[in-house]
Amino acid sequence: MSRQARILIVDDDKPTVMIISSVLQKQGYEVHTAYDGQAGLEKAREIKPDLIILDIMMPIMDGYQVCRRLQSDPDTARIAVLMLTAKGGIDEDVKRNYEFATRVKDRLQGFDSGAVDFLTKPVKAKDVALRVKSLLWASGFPV
Amino acid sequence: MALEKVLIVEDSPTEALLARLLLEREGYQVSLASDGKEGLVKAAEEKPDLIILDTIMPRMSGYEAYHKLRVDPRTADIPVLMLLTDTEATDTPHRLGHGADTYIAKPYAPPLLLAGVKEVTRTASLDGGNHSEGESQPAEEMQWYREELEKATREAEAAKRAKSEFLSTMSHELRTPLYEILGMTDLALDTELTAEQRAYLTTAKTSTNALLAIISDILEFAELEGGQLTLVAEDFDLWLAVEKTVEIMAPHAQEKGLKLSYHIAPEVPKGLVGDPVRLRQALTNLIGNAIRFTEQGEVAVGVEEVLSAPTQKEAGEGVKLHFHVRDTGIGIPADKQEMIFETFRQADGSTTRQYGSIGLGLAMAKKLVELMDGRIWVESEVGQGSTFHFTVRLGCQEKTAQDTIKAARPAALEQPLQLRILVAEDSPTNQLIARANLTKVGHTVQVVENGQKAIEAWEKEDFDLILMDISMPKMDGLEATRIIREKEKQAGRHIPIVAMTAFALKEYREKSLAAGMDAYVSKPVSAEELHRTIEPFLRRADLGGLPEPPRPQPPVDLNEALEVVDGDVDLLEAVTGVSLTECPEHIAVLQEALARQDAPGVEAAAHRLKGVLGNIGGLTAREVAQRLETMGEEGNFDGGQVVLAELEAEIERVAAFYSDPGWKQTVAES
Numbered sequence: 001m002s003r004q005a006r007i008l009i010v011d012d013d014k015p016t017v018m019i020i021s022s023v024l025q026k027q028g029y030e031v032h033t034a035y036d037g038q039a040g041l042e043k044a045r046e047i048k049p050d051l052i053i054l055d056i057m058m059p060i061m062d063g064y065q066v067c068r069r070l071q072s073d074p075d076t077a078r079i080a081v082l083m084l085t086a087k088g089g090i091d092e093d094v095k096r097n098y099e100f101a102t103r104v105k106d107r108l109q110g111f112d113s114g115a116v117d118f119l120t121k122p123v124k125a126k127d128v129a130l131r132v133k134s135l136l137w138a139s140g141f142p143v
Numbered sequence: 144m145a146l147e148k149v150l151i152v153e154d155s156p157t158e159a160l161l162a163r164l165l166l167e168r169e170g171y172q173v174s175l176a177s178d179g180k181e182g183l184v185k186a187a188e189e190k191p192d193l194i195i196l197d198t199i200m201p202r203m204s205g206y207e208a209y210h211k212l213r214v215d216p217r218t219a220d221i222p223v224l225m226l227l228t229d230t231e232a233t234d235t236p237h238r239l240g241h242g243a244d245t246y247i248a249k250p251y252a253p254p255l256l257l258a259g260v261k262e263v264t265r266t267a268s269l270d271g272g273n274h275s276e277g278e279s280q281p282a283e284e285m286q287w288y289r290e291e292l293e294k295a296t297r298e299a300e301a302a303k304r305a306k307s308e309f310l311s312t313m314s315h316e317l318r319t320p321l322y323e324i325l326g327m328t329d330l331a332l333d334t335e336l337t338a339e340q341r342a343y344l345t346t347a348k349t350s351t352n353a354l355l356a357i358i359s360d361i362l363e364f365a366e367l368e369g370g371q372l373t374l375v376a377e378d379f380d381l382w383l384a385v386e387k388t389v390e391i392m393a394p395h396a397q398e399k400g401l402k403l404s405y406h407i408a409p410e411v412p413k414g415l416v417g418d419p420v421r422l423r424q425a426l427t428n429l430i431g432n433a434i435r436f437t438e439q440g441e442v443a444v445g446v447e448e449v450l451s452a453p454t455q456k457e458a459g460e461g462v463k464l465h466f467h468v469r470d471t472g473i474g475i476p477a478d479k480q481e482m483i484f485e486t487f488r489q490a491d492g493s494t495t496r497q498y499g500s501i502g503l504g505l506a507m508a509k510k511l512v513e514l515m516d517g518r519i520w521v522e523s524e525v526g527q528g529s530t531f532h533f534t535v536r537l538g539c540q541e542k543t544a545q546d547t548i549k550a551a552r553p554a555a556l557e558q559p560l561q562l563r564i565l566v567a568e569d570s571p572t573n574q575l576i577a578r579a580n581l582t583k584v585g586h587t588v589q590v591v592e593n594g595q596k597a598i599e600a601w602e603k604e605d606f607d608l609i610l611m612d613i614s615m616p617k618m619d620g621l622e623a624t625r626i627i628r629e630k631e632k633q634a635g636r637h638i639p640i641v642a643m644t645a646f647a648l649k650e651y652r653e654k655s656l657a658a659g660m661d662a663y664v665s666k667p668v669s670a671e672e673l674h675r676t677i678e679p680f681l682r683r684a685d686l687g688g689l690p691e692p693p694r695p696q697p698p699v700d701l702n703e704a705l706e707v708v709d710g711d712v713d714l715l716e717a718v719t720g721v722s723l724t725e726c727p728e729h730i731a732v733l734q735e736a737l738a739r740q741d742a743p744g745v746e747a748a749a750h751r752l753k754g755v756l757g758n759i760g761g762l763t764a765r766e767v768a769q770r771l772e773t774m775g776e777e778g779n780f781d782g783g784q785v786v787l788a789e790l791e792a793e794i795e796r797v798a799a800f801y802s803d804p805g806w807k808q809t810v811a812e813s
Contacts, residue, residue: 013754015722019707022714057750117157122757125709135157 005136006030006047010040010066011055011084016123020053023125024132037061041069044076051080051136053128067116080135081116084123148172149260150191152182152208153226154200162195165256179203179211187217193260194223224259308365318362321355360503363424367510374514378540379419381464382407385446386656388423392430401434402441406662406676409637411448412462416538417515425511426466428504429531433470437528440471449534450785461538463517467530474525484509484519508533562607562677563587567597567623568643569615577610580673592616594623601627601638608677609640613655621658628659641676698796701809704760712810715759719801722755726794729755730787733771737783745783746775752790756797764793 007029011017014035021031032047034040037058044052052070056063063083070076117135119127149171153159156177163173174189176182178200186194194212198205205225212218226247247259328348332341389405396403426444433442449463475483483505505519508531512519515535523529566577569592581588589604591597595618597611609627611620624640631637642655642663655663664676708714729752736744749771756765767790774780800806 013751013758014725015718015755015758018718018721019714019758022711023709057747059747117155121754122703122707124706125711126706129709131155131157134161137161 004028004030005050005132006032007051007053007132008032008034008040008044008047008049009053010034010037010043010058010063011053012036012058013055016055016084016121019125020123020128023128027129027132029132037063037066041066044070044079045073048075049079051082051132053082053084053132055084057085082128082131082135083116083118084121085118147192148174148189149193149195150174150176150182150185150189151195152176152179152185152200152205153195153197154178155197158197158226162256166260169257171260179205179208182208183211183215183218186212186221187215190217191221194218194221195226195256195260196223197226313361317358318355321351321358325351325355357503360507364503364507364510367507374418374421376416376418376538378414378416380413381411381415381419381446381537382413382656384419384423385426385444386653388426388430389444392427392434395431395434396442399434399437400439401437403430403434403444404441404664404676405444406446408445408447409639409661411446411464412539414540415462416540417535421511422515422535422537425508425515425533425535426468428508429466429468429533432504433468433472433529433531437470437472440528442471443469445469450782461536463534463536465532465534467532469528469530471528474527474529475521475523476525477523480521480523483521563605564589564677565597565600565604565606565609566590567592567594567609567615567620568612569593570612573612573643577673594618594620594626597623598626602630606638609638610643610673610677611640611660612643620660621654624655624658624660697800698761698763698793699800699806700760700762701806702760703762704758705810707758707760712807716801716807719759722759723794723798723801725755726752726798730791730794734787736775737771737780737787740780742775742778744775745780746772749775752794756794759797759801761793761797764790764797767793 007024009017009020009024009031010033011020012035017033017035021033024031032043032049034043038061040052040054041061054063054066067081067083070079070081117131119131149166151159151162151166151173153162153175154177159175159177163175166173174185174191176185180203182194182196183203185191196205196208200208203211209223209225212221212223224247247255325348328344328351332344332348336344385405385407389403393403430442430444445467447465449465485506509519512533512535515537517534517536519531519533521529521531564581564586566574566581566588568574568577568590574590574592578588578590589600589606591600593615594611597609597620598618600606601609611624613620620642624642627638627640639662640660642660662676664673704715705712708718729748733745733748733752736748749768753765753768753772756762756768767786770786771783771790774783774786
């Protein structure tokens with residue numbers, strides 16, 4: 001078995017970061033954190049995580065922007081992204097997220113790079129673990 | 144079948160694309176749908192050989208989609224493979240019922256999905272080609288289904304119209320002879336009769352009246368149903384309207400030995416614009432219903448104003464009032480609570496027999512309330528009684544609206560929970576009882592023995608409420624109240640005064656209200672009744688607003704919170720600590736943004752709080768934060784301060800919950 005997957009959590013909401021990192025550490029992943037979009041982007045370039053958990057609504061640079069920048073940089077384009085959404089109108093968002101994710105993937109032509117998925121807040125430990133697992137698998141990481 | 148078409152219905156893009164990739168590699172032709180509705184449409188259009196269906200999706204769950212697929216002749220024979228979460232996997236075969244094809248649990252290993260797909264398609268083709276029949280369903284047959292459906296819809300609508308017309312005509316026809324019967328009975332009752340004859344005729348009259356009431360209901364209802372009813376907008380005295388309604392219903396309550404009381408919160412304006420007849424009708428129906436289903440105890444009517452920002456009033460939006468009718472009757476089981484407001488389901492079939500005449504009364508109240516831009520709901524527990532609530536929006540008469548805002552609003556928000564109560568009462572026994580009852584629940588009580596002393600005490604000290612006996616030596620309660628109200632005019636204040644009357648006589652009630660009292664209780668005052676009467680004054684203190692959808696009891700949904708951390712109590716404790724420490728900071732930001740009317744600022748801060756609270760199971764608080772977020776989003780801050788106060792109170796409740804180490808005990812025990 002190769003090394004454990006490295007995961008970066010980017011969210012300005014500290015308690016959420018606490019929960020997710022604790023859950024993922026328990027699963028044996030290597031976990032890193034950042035508390036705003038800019039810092040997250042820098043950290044991603046530095047540590048090259050296998051997966052980024054990214055909050056959508058953050059001040060200064062929101063999750064969509066971070067995601068787009070990640071995808072446009074060849075160094076980070078292959079990182080799988082799990083986006084966290086907490087907006088009220090869940091229906092609308094699912095639709096929009098779905099389109100966003102499909103568009104990203106259509107452009108990148110293929111599953112082996114840059115899988116994107118979404119999870120609605122408040123996130124539950126089991127859901128996070130499950131999504132992270134399938135995302136890692138989808139981006140070619142041995143699970 | 145060499146190449147097979149598969150439709151994947153799945154809301155998670157990754158899961159969907161993952162499955163697509165797997166299946167395409169195996170040579171299947173795959174299409175995707177992101178939710179149940181889209182899935183149904185695509186299934187009917189594309190006629191896939193197999194549908195892979197996720198269970199948990201927004202809008203329409205996989206289970207619902209599954210059953211819809213089975214009902215539609217175009218898709219009824221397409222095999223379905225359900226994707227379940229591991230917890231669902233145990234009970235799902237039952238939920239699918241017969242005709243279940245197969246299911247696999249998520250997360251699945253790729254070979255499992257392929258095996259499942261192969262198995263389902265094989266079984267389907269062994270079934271004697273059911274499925275290919277579905278595919279080649281003749282177009283004529285489809286056309287036939289469509290026409291049948293349209294025909295049925297047309298017929299149903301025509302029948303409904305005919306029913307309304309019939310009811311309307313019938314009611315008119317029935318009422319004429321009934322009025323004659325009533326008139327003749329009245330005439331006969333005016334003649335000289337033996338006691339026995341009088342009793343017979345009185346019974347006949349009562350029954351006729353009851354019958355007339357039912358027929359009036361039916362007529363009204365038919366008008367409502369037919370959309371013929373329009374509301375008038377006229378100036379009226381709301382207090383008087385409520386009072387008269389209660390008065391008319393009082394004899395019915397008395398007949399059954401029930402107590403019927405009402406209380407109008409002092410901030411409720413008197414002069415309003417609306418349709419008093421229809422408002423009274425809605426209220427009458429609810430009171431009548433409460434009396435009918437209560438064998439002992441009482442029926443209590445209350446009216447409060449739903450606080451909204453003053454700007455809203457100035458904009459001519461009027462006031463929103465909250466009416467509630469509480470009874471100590473048999474209660475309504477939870478599964479019937481929605482149904483009782485429904486219309487024709489009650490007006491025909493077995494429910495009529497089950498619920499008697501309430502079907503129409505409540506359905507009508509609902510229609511009326513909705514016409515008045517309000518809503519109606521019920522809180523009830525079997526054996527504990529019911530409380531029916533409704534809200535209506537009414538117009539303000541120019542000047543009174545302004546007065547009310549000034550007089551009532553600030554006082555209402557600042558009132559402490561434990562009240563300082565002045566009791567004016569001359570009987571030493573009653574003094575003792577009142578003092579004991581009030582101090583027991585934490586109020587501070589001062590007792591005086593006449594009206595004169597009550598005024599002196601009121602001038603010297605600060606009280607939240609006065610309980611005033613009507614008949615006292617030297618100066619009675621009415622006189623004292625009039626003087627206090629007169630003096631208050633200069634100061635622009637309003638202290639709630641509750642009358643204590645020895646006789647529940649109509650004229651006493653009228654007199655006490657005319658003198659400026661806010662409510663009354665009849666003596667001897669029971670502890671329970673006393674608390675109930677002053678409860679609205681207490682409630683306004685900690686609420687600030689109206690509990691419009693009934694407030695869920697506990698501040699924290701512990702199960703939800705535990706799910707977030709997957710049952711890790713220590714983690715939850717740590718998260719809670721951080722979250723609650725953060726709250727005041729976010730509140731301060733929110734407050735400031737609200738003061739600046741900074742829409743994005745309000746939205747962002749409320750959003751933060753929502754996230755923080757959602758993590759720790761503070762679902763009610765989260766909902767309140769959501770309301771503020773929406774306000775920010777829409778840039779409409781009406782009532783923002785009130786909601787903010789509510790949010791702070793809710794956070795307080797959450798904090799209180801977690802500060803008691805008992806919650807961990809609860810977890811350990813469960």
